Amino acid sequence: MEQLFAAKEIVIxxxxxGVGKTTTAAALAAMAATRVGGRVLVLTVDPARRLANALGLEGFGNVEKPVPASAFAEVGVAPRGELWAAMLDTKQSWDNLVQRHAPDALTAQRILDNPLYQNVSGRFVQSHDYIAMERLFEIHTGGQYDLIVVDTPPTRNALDLLEAPQRMAEFFSSRFLRLLIAPYRSKLINMASRPFYQVADRILGSQFLQDIAEFFILFQTMYAGFVQRAEAVDRLLHDKRTTFIVVSTLEAAPLHEAEFFVDALSDKRFHLGAVVxxxxxxxxxxxxxxxxxxxRLVKDAAxxxxEVAPxxxxxxxxxxxxxxxxxxxxxxxxxxxxxxxEQRSELAVSPEVVATVPYFESDIYDLGGLLKLGEQIWS
Amino acid sequence: MTDLLDRKLLFVTGKGGVGKSTVAAALALLAAERGKRTLVCEFDAKGNLADFFESGPTRFQPREVAAGLFAMSMDPEESLKEYLTLQLRLPLMARIGPLARIFEFVATAAPGVREILTVGKVVWEVREARWDLVVVDASATGHIVGQLTAPQAINELVQVGAIRQQTDWLVDILSDPVRTGLVIVATPEEMPVNETIELAERLENETVVDLAAVVVNRVLPELFGRAEEEVFDRLAGGAELNDALAADAAPIVEGARLAVTLRRSRAEHLDHLRDSLPSDLPLLYLPYLFVRSHGMRSTRQAAAALGAELGY
Incomplete structure (x- = not known):
């Protein structure tokens, strides 16, 4: 594990x-800061107050915050490096993205003011997945950290996360988006697309359809920047400096999902660093x-x-x-x-990448607890 | 209070990994065993609800998995197809080409459409009165509020159109506490308890749906009473037990200690949960099922335990 963390720049x-993904990410980041050194950032999506407290922070947000040296000192640890923490604020990150890619300040403002925007930024195209990867890219490009450990949103489908950048790029170049926008740009409606409008119109109503179209016309001004960016994010995820850690418990459903994810990683040529x-x-x-x-105790208790009682x-x-x-x-x-x-023996991955963590009888309240957990994974 | 199973529509939600599907399956089975014609619907098409009935994969078309109990899994695209043909009597199905692509686009581009097709389908089943009870193995806590508020959100965004006409009866049924209720599943652990408390507040503030009950899953049995615990400590500290058995009892002692510690730390979370929820909200306790795998047998056990909690 130590070799892995020393060799990589991004660990996802x-x-x-419910399998302890956030805590695992934080514990591994704390271990890396302690043992490997350098500047380590843990980027989480989970607003768990307990985690912030465990890191000796009042709370943290979209901007990275250093974990105070006193938090390490309190548990008698002298870290070789620094530990930083940040939380993903989806809405804020979207706003930043719009401001960056819009051609001018006015367009940016019109997008941010659009009534559909709030809804859309919260929901469409697995926006959480995408924005997590996008924010990672932004921080990594900033070059301030030697290692970034990312905790990801709980995905219903593991593939969504890996495909998010690509899907985002595809969405903005999709034929249907062009179809939708076309009639609001010119009076000519292609005969072939007419049935599509009839259906869309019946379902959504023309006013709503027009609202959507206007919104996407504005959004399309950001097209080139977006697609370029999404492609860059995708390249970074495939880069050999990036590795994935799959976290699971030995319950059937999470483990099934973990196996599926391990397969997906290998299919799509991502690097699997460890299974925890x-x-x-x-x-x-x-x-x-x-x-x-x-x-015997049950059968011969009497x-x-x-014999024992006297x-x-x-x-x-x-x-x-x-x-x-x-x-x-x-x-x-x-x-x-x-x-x-049994579940464990059926897990089809090479055993050297598997780290087993025992049931912790108490909750993790401080950095000491995180490091104790980290040591279990590390060894 | 309305009896839980006398409602027509129950959404079951909870943080990932707490046993949401176990509880949905058990509630549905319990209702069916009590003579109600029951539909259980899984929102996540990739979920494993079918495992709980050992019935083979569930599909959009409901299939009988036990006497009086039908199971289906949600497919928003199928839901749209059904909606277009049944309700709009749209005659051009044959000519609009691959519906999947259009659907994918509409559902991606228009906020709330996917949600409304998902929630709308189960509310439709209630409206058509085909069932005595519809139990929904719904989305996890992170998504459920968004789903349940979609009809209102659509109401605000869409002024006219077919979807708009549908949202009124949707909201009617969803907001009626006699017919509709939501069940949150939690385990007595820190994060699930916190999420449950937060969700209960958000439900109250943001949605029209009534919180019907909280089910606390995986409650560990109390191993020892006070006097027994003293005896245990005495035995754990001495050599008498090893001598009497002429064997090493250490693993058994450790196992008991594990059970006692786990139960104790969980009891604190349980207290916190009880103190943070409205005092008139029913809390149902479901014991930890020490089973080899989830199947019909464990679902029956869970159903029996829930039945006992409901006083049947």
């Missing part, structure tokens, strides 16, 4: 929701001998209690209940641990 953490398996139950639950003991100085009936509970509890957890082990 992905996986389905979070919240894995402890290995002692799998011991075959222990299962036999647990079964005679065992009769020696331990406890009431026999209480001991019997405790032994039964202990035995049953072990067998219940073992069932889940076995299921996890």
């Amino acid at each position: 953490s992905c996986g389905s929701g 398996l979070n919240k894995v139950l402890p290995a002692y639950l799998l011991e075959a001998g222990a299962a036999v003991v647990a079964e 005679p065992i209690a009769a 020696r331990a100085g406890c009431a026999e009936d209480l001991v019997e209940r405790v032994l039964t509970e202990m035995g049953e509890n072990f067998l219940r957890f073992q069932l889940v641990a076995q299921r996890e082990a």
Whole structure:
């Protein structure tokens, strides 16, 4: 892991929701700042207040903030480098993008004022995915950081993230966009496109259709800049300085998504740096001998209690209940641990890229907790 | 309070990974077992709802997966097709060419269209009164508010047109707490609890949909009472148990300790959740199901547990 982080400039953490992606990204960034050194940025999409607190920050936003040295000092760590944090503000990033690509200030303002814009900037073409990658590109080009660790939005389809730049470029050059805009530019409607209007008109109403068209006519002024930019973002994601980390738990659904993502990465020639398996139950639950003991505790709780109780100085009936509970509890957890082990063995990736992180019994409250988690992934 | 299953439409949402589909499947199965003709609809076409019934993949056309229980998965494009033919009686289907491309464009370019075709379809099923209950395995907490507010958003953006005419009855049904309710699924962990509290507030402030219940999933059993815990500590600290068994009991002791610690840290989150939600909001507890895999058997277990919580 240390080699990976020393060799790369961008690490993108992905996986389905609820698997600990954000915390993993933060923990890895903290580890890299501590062990590898240099200036490390963690860029997150998750506005978790606890994460900001854990980093010793009041909060953070679109602008990067340094994690104070005191936060490291408090947990007795002297980092070799610096750790910075920023959160992706989708709306703000879109506004910046419009201001950058619009041909002039007036057009930019007209776009920002358009009633459709707010809706559109929040929703269309997987805009969150795109804007995350776009912001990454912007920061990377700024050249201020030696390493950027990115936490990604929870995607319903893992491919959306990888394809977002390309789809954005395609969208702006699409035939339908031109079709939609054409009649508002000239009176000539192509006979071939007439049915399309009839349908669109019936569904949306001509006024709305016209609003949309106006909006996209404005948006098209940014076409060249947008497409160029989207292509540059795509190149950066494929660059050998960029690597992906797939985070999952050993539950069926997230793991299935993770496998799908690992395949997609290899299909599309992205670099897979590591698979991090979070919240894995402890290995002692799998011991075959222990299962036999647990079964004995359940079956022979009474005679065992009769022998143990007087020696331990406890009431026999209480001991019997405790032994039964202990035995049953072990067998219940073992069932889940076995299921996890099976899932794990079915994961078709080479084992050297897999990092396993045990179930943390408590939540992470400070940088110390993040580093402890980071060490588990690192080793 | 209206009985949860007496409503006509239940949206089930929750943070990713908390067991949203488990709860949607269990609620639907419970309703069907109680004699209600039930439809369960999965919004995410790539989801795994079918696994919970071991029924093979779900499609747009509902399919019976258990007695009285039908399952379908949402497909906004199919929904549009159905809408055009059934409601607009649009005769030019044959001539408009590949609908998929037009749909893709309209749905991408026009905000809210995809959402309205998704939400609209299930509300339509309620309006047509084909079912006693429609349970929706809806989008995760991040997207649900956007989806549920789409009809109003469209109302503001679109002045005329077919979609506009549809939004009124949509809003009527969605805003009626007798017919429609939303269920949030959480686990007793920090992030899911926080998201649940935030979502409950946003629902109240931004949508017309009534929050019907919160289901807390994966609640760990209480292993020991107070006296038992003292005995456990005594046994864990001594050699008596190992001697009596003539074997190493350490893994079993550690396993019990794991269960106790996990339950304790979860209890704090649970308290926080209970304190932060309206006091009259029903909280239903679903125990951690220690099962090998999700299937009909675990869905039945979850349904039985929810039934017990609802007092059936």
